[in-house]
Amino acid sequence: MAINNKEVTTTEEQAKVRQKTRQILKRFGRKQGNLVPILQKVQGKLGYLPREAMLEIAKFLSIPGIDVYSVITFYNQFRLNPPGKHSIRVCLGTACHMKGGYITLDAWKRRLGIDRGETTPDREFDLDSVACVGCCVMAPVTVVDAKPQGKVEPTKVDGLLLAFEIEREKKS
Amino acid sequence: MKTISLTIDGKRISANEGEKLLWVALGNGIYIPNLCGLQDNSQPPAACRLCFVEVEGKEKPVTACTETVTDGMVIDTRGGKALRLARTAFELLMSSQQVDCAHCAKNGSCELQQIAHHLNIKLKSNRFRRILRELPIDDSSSVFTYDPNKCVLCGRCVWVCRERLGIGAIGFAYRGFQRVVTTFAGEAFADSKCQECGECVRVCPCGALVFKNDKTEEEQT
Ligand code: FES
Ligand code: FES
Numbered sequence: 001m002a003i004n005n006k007e008v009t010t011t012e013e014q015a016k017v018r019q020k021t022r023q024i025l026k027r028f029g030r031k032q033g034n035l036v037p038i039l040q041k042v043q044g045k046l047g048y049l050p051r052e053a054m055l056e057i058a059k060f061l062s063i064p065g066i067d068v069y070s071v072i073t074f075y076n077q078f079r080l081n082p083p084g085k086h087s088i089r090v091c092l093g094t095a096c097h098m099k100g101g102y103i104t105l106d107a108w109k110r111r112l113g114i115d116r117g118e119t120t121p122d123r124e125f126d127l128d129s130v131a132c133v134g135c136c137v138m139a140p141v142t143v144v145d146a147k148p149q150g151k152v153e154p155t156k157v158d159g160l161l162l163a164f165e166i167e168r169e170k171k172s
Numbered sequence: 173m174k175t176i177s178l179t180i181d182g183k184r185i186s187a188n189e190g191e192k193l194l195w196v197a198l199g200n201g202i203y204i205p206n207l208c209g210l211q212d213n214s215q216p217p218a219a220c221r222l223c224f225v226e227v228e229g230k231e232k233p234v235t236a237c238t239e240t241v242t243d244g245m246v247i248d249t250r251g252g253k254a255l256r257l258a259r260t261a262f263e264l265l266m267s268s269q270q271v272d273c274a275h276c277a278k279n280g281s282c283e284l285q286q287i288a289h290h291l292n293i294k295l296k297s298n299r300f301r302r303i304l305r306e307l308p309i310d311d312s313s314s315v316f317t318y319d320p321n322k323c324v325l326c327g328r329c330v331w332v333c334r335e336r337l338g339i340g341a342i343g344f345a346y347r348g349f350q351r352v353v354t355t356f357a358g359e360a361f362a363d364s365k366c367q368e369c370g371e372c373v374r375v376c377p378c379g380a381l382v383f384k385n386d387k388t389e390e391e392q393t
Contacts, residue, residue: 051357064340064365065356073345080357 093132226251329372
């Protein structure tokens with residue numbers, strides 16, 4: 001996972017991010033121990049943790065920016081990139097792994113042109129992995145917009161993407 | 173400060189009370205493999221697990237960087253149990269390490285070479301499956317080059333940048349196999365808070381951080 005929000009955020013958005021972050025920070029004390037709850041609140045509001053938000057938080061707690069980045073990248077719950085319109089979660093649990101979940105993940109990566117934890121530049125899709133979603137019989141599973149899809153092999157990846165494309169065409 | 177005396181590998185040595193064994197040994201010409209410690213760091217991370225030694229009267233080997241010397245202590249740095257632990261730790265470390273000494277600027281002055289030699293094992297062992305990280309090299313600084321593939325995550329550079337110099341340009345990010353020493357938001361060094369003082373390069377034990385002009389640097393110091 002790398003930050004690709006440089007490509008997808010505008011200066012306007014950045015200013016808005018800073019302002020919203022400051023709003024949230026008002027409710028917290030300047031204790032370093034507040035870092036994780038702050039990150040949770042900011043992500044809850046913005047959907048992810050933009051660069052500008054990280055810098056605001058670092059300044060507020062008087063810690064180097066790298067410390068904020070360090071904590072964010074350590075925990076799975078934090079996102080560095082904005083959520084896409086559609087969320088793709090590839091299961092890498094034990095059963096799905098045995099059934100080639102990592103091959104499925106590679107297929108998604110290749111088709112979307114992004115890595116785990118990233119969002120496509122048009123903000124249509126974001127991609128990540130999950131560990132066992134509780135329907136191992138359907139392995140390998142990909143959860144598409146909160147709906148678990150079974151037997152998602154690379155050809156089904158193409159099928160699912162095609163369905164989205166058709167839907168988009170219908171709307172426009 | 174009280175002076176005490178201890179024995180390391182049969183050699184009688186005097187030291188100041190409260191000192192850590194690793195630095196006492198090194199200061200007296202007795203080498204113990206180590207990567208993660210720095211003498212002025214009073215809170216050793218004890219993360220590399222290479223500095224194991226055996227202390228008479230103690231059942232298990234201890235890490236020399238965290239062991240405070242006491243009067244009358246008897247230490248064996250070449251005990252079988254201690255060396256076994258150190259060797260395994262080193263082999264695990266090297267299993268994700270790119271080994272390319274012939275093309276590396278640190279060839280000859282690399283602490284990994286020194287450790288392998290001391291432990292009498294190869295830099296590339298076959299005991300564990302080798303998995304490399306394949307991360308991009310950061311060549312943006314005008315002073316040094318950073319190759320994360322060669323980094324052993326000892327944390328010396330991170331500590332020096334933050335604690336000794338108060339800059340805080342680098343730190344650890346991610347977790348597990350993805351763990352990496354990096355700048356804020358993973359930016360290139362040239363775009364980061366880095367002030368190009370080069371102190372991190374001076375403490376790097378291996379080829380991860382190297383001066384761009386190695387020769388001039390040696391002449392300068
Ligand atoms: S391992 Fe994928 S659903 Fe259980
Ligand atoms: S130097 Fe003692 S554990 Fe690294």
